[in-house]
Amino acid sequence: xxxxxxxxxxxxxxxxxxxxxxxxxxxxxxxxxxxxxxxxxxxxxxxxxxxxxxxxxxxxxxxxxxxxxxxxxxxxxxxxxxxxxxxxxxxxxxxxxxxxxxxxxxxxxxxxxxxxxxxxxxxxxxxxxxxxxxxxxxxxxxxxxxxxxxxxxxxxxxxxxxxxxxxxxxxxxxxxxxxxxxxxxxxxxxxxxxxxxxxxxxxxxxxxxxxxxxxxxxxxxxxxxxxxxxxxxxxxxxxxxxxxxxxxxxxxxxxxxxxxxxxxxxxxxxxxxxxxxxxxxxxxxxxxxxxxxxxxxxxxxxxxxxxxxxxxxxxxxxxxxxxxxxxxxxxxxxxxxxxxxxxxxxxxxxxxxxxxxxxxxxxxxxxxxxxxxxxxxxxxxxxxxxxxxxxxxxxxxxx
Amino acid sequence: xxxxxxxxxxxxxxxxxxxxxxxxxxxxxxxxxxxxxxxxxxxxxxxxxxxxxxxxxxxxxxxxxxxxxxxxxxxxxxxxxxxxxxxxxxxxxxxxxxxxxxxxxxxxxxxxxxxxxxxxxxxxxxxxxxxxxxxxxxxxxxxxxxxxxxxxxxxxxxxxxxxxxxxxxxxxxxxxxxxxxxxxxxxxxxxxxxxxxxxxxxxxxxxxxxxxxxxxxxxxxxxxxxxxxxxxxxxxxxxxxxxxxxxxxxxxxxxxxxxxxxxxxxxxxxxxxxxxxxxxxxxxxxxxxxxxxxxxxxxxxxxxxxxxxxxxxxxxxxxxxxxxxxxxxxxxxxxxxx
Numbered sequence: 001x002x003x004x005x006x007x008x009x010x011x012x013x014x015x016x017x018x019x020x021x022x023x024x025x026x027x028x029x030x031x032x033x034x035x036x037x038x039x040x041x042x043x044x045x046x047x048x049x050x051x052x053x054x055x056x057x058x059x060x061x062x063x064x065x066x067x068x069x070x071x072x073x074x075x076x077x078x079x080x081x082x083x084x085x086x087x088x089x090x091x092x093x094x095x096x097x098x099x100x101x102x103x104x105x106x107x108x109x110x111x112x113x114x115x116x117x118x119x120x121x122x123x124x125x126x127x128x129x130x131x132x133x134x135x136x137x138x139x140x141x142x143x144x145x146x147x148x149x150x151x152x153x154x155x156x157x158x159x160x161x162x163x164x165x166x167x168x169x170x171x172x173x174x175x176x177x178x179x180x181x182x183x184x185x186x187x188x189x190x191x192x193x194x195x196x197x198x199x200x201x202x203x204x205x206x207x208x209x210x211x212x213x214x215x216x217x218x219x220x221x222x223x224x225x226x227x228x229x230x231x232x233x234x235x236x237x238x239x240x241x242x243x244x245x246x247x248x249x250x251x252x253x254x255x256x257x258x259x260x261x262x263x264x265x266x267x268x269x270x271x272x273x274x275x276x277x278x279x280x281x282x283x284x285x286x287x288x289x290x291x292x293x294x295x296x297x298x299x300x301x302x303x304x305x306x307x308x309x310x311x312x313x314x315x316x317x318x319x320x321x322x323x324x325x326x327x328x329x330x331x332x333x334x335x336x337x338x339x340x341x342x343x344x345x346x347x348x349x350x351x352x353x354x355x356x357x358x359x360x361x362x363x364x365x366x367x368x369x370x371x372x373x374x375x376x377x378x379x380x381x382x383x384x385x386x387x388x389x390x391x392x393x394x395x396x397x398x399x
Numbered sequence: 400x401x402x403x404x405x406x407x408x409x410x411x412x413x414x415x416x417x418x419x420x421x422x423x424x425x426x427x428x429x430x431x432x433x434x435x436x437x438x439x440x441x442x443x444x445x446x447x448x449x450x451x452x453x454x455x456x457x458x459x460x461x462x463x464x465x466x467x468x469x470x471x472x473x474x475x476x477x478x479x480x481x482x483x484x485x486x487x488x489x490x491x492x493x494x495x496x497x498x499x500x501x502x503x504x505x506x507x508x509x510x511x512x513x514x515x516x517x518x519x520x521x522x523x524x525x526x527x528x529x530x531x532x533x534x535x536x537x538x539x540x541x542x543x544x545x546x547x548x549x550x551x552x553x554x555x556x557x558x559x560x561x562x563x564x565x566x567x568x569x570x571x572x573x574x575x576x577x578x579x580x581x582x583x584x585x586x587x588x589x590x591x592x593x594x595x596x597x598x599x600x601x602x603x604x605x606x607x608x609x610x611x612x613x614x615x616x617x618x619x620x621x622x623x624x625x626x627x628x629x630x631x632x633x634x635x636x637x638x639x640x641x642x643x644x645x646x647x648x649x650x651x652x653x654x655x656x657x658x659x660x661x662x663x664x665x666x667x668x669x670x671x672x673x674x675x676x677x678x679x680x681x682x683x684x685x686x687x688x689x690x691x692x693x694x695x696x697x698x699x700x701x702x703x704x705x706x707x708x709x710x711x712x713x714x715x716x717x718x719x720x721x722x723x724x725x726x727x728x729x730x731x732x733x734x735x736x737x
Binding site: 196 | 557622656658
């Protein structure tokens with residue numbers, strides 16, 4: 001970590017949702033949306049948070065502003081732990097931390113005028129109460145905000161349905177800026193917008209950052225835009241942080257196998273892109289975050305976490321060697337097509353004997369460590385963190 | 400000489416709503432040869448999806464094809480009635496949509512839905528159709544089709560649903576596959592899988608594909624030819640190299656500049672296109688892009704530019720390409736296309 005003091009520091013943050021079902025909820029199902037993540041954001045920087053749907057990036061953002069009550073962990077804002085302070089003391093922090101949402105259609109109240117929408121925060125936080133004429137000061141501020149986001153004074157009395165998607169997102173930004181926040185959590189602010197409008201909004205966010213020394217947590221799944229706007233980026237996968245690095249490092253020298261795959265899946269707008277053939281295409285889908293097992297969350301799809309065990313290498317007993325290993329693919333009885341071991345299940349004594357008897361000569365199994373121990377996020381290089389047991393082995397040529 | 404599959408001639412599609420006529424497609428023409436992968440790129444409201452629905456003859460009330468011809472295999476399919484057209488849909492032209500969940504019926508198994516399509520369009524027996532369905536699922540990379548074919552759509556993930564839809568779409572070996580934003584609802588790692596699958600299938604079967612998307616990256620990945628649409632019109636048309644390396648139209652240029660390039664090291668500021676897309680209820684008289692264009696001239700506001708021939712494969716609809724236009728850096732002046 002460098003010597004700057006972080007504005008926001010998140011330590012071991014957890015947010016679980018109880019999805020238990022059955023009579024008296026006896027079937028325990030815990031959705032681990034965010035499962036112990038650490039990150040810190042310095043004043044004036046943009047921290048990008050990326051990952052596929054369901055990885056917990058939006059939950060992280062919402063938990064930081066305490067729209068969700070954290071299950072565990074600390075949220076230190078300027079040294080104050082927001083996770084433990086009572087709700088009545090939250091108000092000043094709600095002013096300092098604002099949020100911009102993804103859907104500009106759902107996030108603005110359709111029955112309120114633009115003035116009401118932007119002015120609501122000013123009223124709640126009594127920003128102009130020390131002024132001679134608070135109403136006038138508020139109206140002036142609203143006009144000023146509208147102009148700074150590229151709208152006109154006349155727009156103040158209109159309703160959200162009179163605006164296009166891009167204009168609505170501008171209103172959302174004006175609303176966030178109205179209370180002079182220090183940190184803005186941008187939850188997919190441009191995903192719903194057209195390409196030509198996205199650049200308008202991103203440029204505007206950058207200008208405001210320079211003018212007002214704002215700090216952003218920028219949550220998105222569009223990796224090229226995140227790289228463009230962020231100073232540092234965190235990559236999440238099913239509730240866990242996989243890698244954190246500066247945005248150049250992350251794109252030039254990704255260390256974690258998941259980040260490598262994620263980056264190589266971005267379609268490049270260049271038909272003669274030299275890397276076109278060398279894409280890493282991950283097999284399978286993102287597994288469920290409900291009741292996850294011990295071990296690395298990415299192990300089931302990781303191309304480094306698997307080894308082929310050949311019968312000829314185990315002269316004593318192939319079945320003994322297989323016991324306790326994790327099956328990577330569903331193993332089927334070739335004749336009856338019954339499942340012997342399902343995907344990501346431990347091979348039992350019985351199954352191992354059956355596999356041997358059925359005459360399998362090769363079985364694809366998982367590396368034990370990947371499936372039994374959860375890797376910690378460690379600093380692999382300066383300011384470059386990754387959570388993988390085999391990070392050095394995989395990156396021999398870089399490290 | 401490659402065989403011409405599709406010839407779209409000056410189609411205009413409008414929706415007659417209570418508020419007035421929304422001119423979604425305002426006269427576009429293109430042709431398509433066997434084995435081509437045509438990417439249609441444009442923003443929301445540019446008319447790209449309506450174009451594909453028009454080709455499939457799936458425009459519903461209050462929408463209507465006002466004029467134009469769609470020649471497929473020497474027959475103008477736009478004039479066919481619903482019963483005649485159903486001979487083409489599925490058999491000759493198949494379509495996959497953006498949202499795989501809404502295109503599958505949640506109360507029937509995958510087996511049911513695939514067999515329905517196969518049995519309707521071929522004379523295979525039940526047993527043969529079942530075998531064919533399993534083969535197809537295997538072809539599109541569904542693990543253990545033998546077991547999975549009995550599942551309901553909700554038991555499939557988004558990526559698997561899209562695979563099942565692709566399998567259904569190609570079940571009758573269509574000559575033309577229209578894919579409308581097939582990967583937009585999917586995560587990047589799954590998107591990569593589906594794009595690989597489409598490329599692979601295209602190579603194996605030499606199928607002709609129309610791929611509709613707003614993502615220039617996806618276009619560059621799979622297309623051989625590209626059409627850039629804006630405000631219901633074609634702005635620029637060419638091979639994928641023409642559009643990515645030699646684009647001429649100000650809108651294509653703007654679109655290209657407003658996306659960040661991950662391959663580039665230094666950070667250039669994004670150059671957005673100012674303003675917002677046109678209202679198709681009252682489309683501008685001239686070029687639809689003129690209110691946002693940095694080079695607008697008087698004629699742009701009065702008359703839409705014809706397509707100008709930049710090369711044998713490449714055309715652009717901008718007045719700056721006209722012989723009498725002023726010299727502007729980056730624009731080639733040339734003759735009008737016939």
